[in-house]
Amino acid sequence: MGKNTHFAMTRNVENIIVGGGLAGIWMAYHFLKASKSFVLIDSNGHSKSSSVAAGIFNPIVPSRQKISYKADEIYPYLGKKYHEMETFLHEKILHKLTISYIIDSLKELNDWAAVAENHIFKDFVIMRNERLADSIISDFGVLEIQDTGWVDIPLFLNSFKKKISEINAFVNEDFNYQLLEYDEMGFSYKDLRSTNIIFCQGTAALKNPFTPEIELNPAKGEVLLIKSDELVEGTIPQNGVFLVPLENKTFKVGSNFTWDNLDYSPTDSARNEILNKLTKWFKAPFDVLDQVAGVRPSTADRRPILGNLDFHPNAYVLNGLGSKGVALAPYYSNILYKAIYDGMEIDREVNVKRLKKRKKSDG
Ligand SMILES: Cc1cc2nc3c(=O)[nH]c(=O)nc-3n(C[C@H](O)[C@H](O)[C@H](O)COP(=O)(O)OP(=O)(O)OC[C@H]3O[C@@H](n4cnc5c(N)ncnc54)[C@H](O)[C@@H]3O)c2cc1C
Known part of the structure; x- marks a missing residue:
């Protein structure tokens, strides 16, 4: 041959x-x-x-109180198309899960309280004052974002x-x-x-x-795979980084952005940056199992x-x-x-x- x-x-x-x-x-x-x-x-x-992408889809940029470009067209279409794709492939690739953005401060809580009922946001977000898990610190509550989840790319x-x-x-x-x-x-x-x-x-x-x-304005990013006994189910906690619950007590955590050394090698600096952001609110013990790097085809x-x-x-x-x-x-x-x-x-x-x-x- x-x-x-x-x-x-x-x-x-x-x-x-x-x-x-x-x-x-x-x-x-x-x-x-x-x-x-x-x-x-x-x-x-x-x-x-x-x-290497984590596969998350989310129409809101919570830290900036923004809805992403054309979200009202793109996100309903996405749900329909990935369902269609699942039927075509006979595989479960779409995991619909809310994203729970952990509100950082009293100021952020007040800012969101002022706009969450606003007609632009009201279809997308719900404010909640509950803990997501024993080891997740969310003293100011969370913003639950709808129409979100991740795709097993x-x-x-x-x-x-x-x-x-x-x-x-x-x-x-x-x-x-x-x-x-x-x-x-x-x-x-x-x-x-x-x-x-x-x-x-x-x-x-x-x-x-x-x-x-x-x-292009390519942006390198890295993702960690961690294992922890903490039970986080039915939502993706996020603040600075996200924590995507997978099978067997594993989670994907990421990601970061850098614009130099655009190779595919995992770095200590990205790992530290991701872990620093995670441990601000995730207080359970965990092990890092893996780390991967990729470069996003971003535009200016x-x-x-x-x-x-x-x-x-x-x-x-x-x-x-x-x-x-x-x-x-x-x-x-x-x-x-x-x-x-x-x-x-x-x-x-x-x-x-x-x-x-x-x-x-x-x-
Ligand atoms: C760390 C990280 C986390 C991310 N997380 C998310 C996320 O949570 N949600 C999200 O929506 N997006 C995420 N992204 C972004 C997402 O990965 C990109 O938007 C998207 O995957 C880009 O897809 P693409 O097909 O344009 O490019 P690529 O994924 O780069 O695919 C291009 C393909 O073409 C092939 N190719 C190129 N040239 C040739 C050639 N000459 N011959 C043969 N093959 C060739 C490449 O090898 C590759 O397989 C993340 C990215 C990174 C790096």
């Missing part, structure tokens, strides 16, 4: 997707549902974000890749830029021919010669990047999911799908064209 077994014969597909993190997988899902043919090419290690991505392997739509190898050719008819890559190509590469886009317009204006690339009318990108890939990927892959197949206009705020404009005006 040669290395290029998958490409033994010329094969025509409508779409080649490069990258199988949250962006690429959700893109593939929309193609699959609409019976549009595709091949997804992905291999680990070019960029690493989805594979590794299980989701692996199951999806397995599923599309069955229809020969997954190729587990490095995408080699030098082998991509194109003309007005479309693209040719090894023995694949396609009408469209969609780059969904996370931070690896910065090394792609076909995506020079992509500007905190908006995703999607749309048509400059070098070809049928070349597209979905990137810039930052720290909210779980929520943004299903929604914006659908928007990009509609742009590709229905000619729908992509809002300027999220359109890749905004980056080109900015570069020109800067220069």
Whole structure:
């Protein structure tokens, strides 16, 4: 069996997707549902974000009293889509759990009391004056956030890749830029021919010669896996860091943000930062079992990047999911799908064209 077994014969597909993190997988899902043919090419290690992410979705930024961008559209859509995905995969990937933001001070309590009933927040938050667990300090109460939870991203991505392997739509190898050719008819890559190509590469886009317009402000982050006998059930406590209850008395704790040394090595400084924040309110003994690091494909204006690339009318990108890939990927892959197949206009705020404009005006 040669290395290029998958490409033994010329094969025509409508779409080649490069990258199988949250962006690429959700893109593939929309193609699959609409019976549009595709091949997804992905291999680990070019960029690493989805594979280490804690998977939390949360429409509120409690420390800043903010609701995230387009939350009223994006979050209901997310719930629907992950349920649909679970049915498709026959796997439990969506864990709906409230987030309990631990209120820090009397001032914060008063600030929230003043706005919690406000029409913008009232569908999302409930103030509670109860302890979450014996060892969790919450003297000022908690803000319970609705429509939140976490997605088991590794299980989701692996199951999806397995599923599309069955229809020969997954190729587990490095995408080699030098082998991509194109003309007005479309693209040719090894023995694949396609009408469209969609780059969904996370931070690896910065090394792609076909995506020079992509500007990212990548942010490294780390997550710990801990084990503790403390019983925390039915909610994700959060203040500075979150504590996601998993199976067998284990929890995920994270994460932090740094903008230098953007590699995938876990660091002592991140571990200390995360543990310092956790132990301010989590007073139970625990052991650290594991620590992982990744780099988020964040953007300077905190908006995703999607749309048509400059070098070809049928070349597209979905990137810039930052720290909210779980929520943004299903929604914006659908928007990009509609742009590709229905000619729908992509809002300027999220359109890749905004980056080109900015570069020109800067220069
Ligand atoms: C520590 C940490 C915690 C996080 N926690 C959360 C969270 O709780 N909730 C949330 O919503 N988000 C979270 N995020 C952010 C989330 O991970 C991202 O928003 C999202 O996963 C980005 O997905 P992506 O598909 O754009 O990129 P990636 O996940 O980086 O996927 C890109 C894929 O493309 C592949 N690829 C790239 N180039 C090539 C090539 N040439 N050939 C083959 N394959 C290639 C890469 O190897 C990779 O598999 C977290 C991130 C980090 C780092």
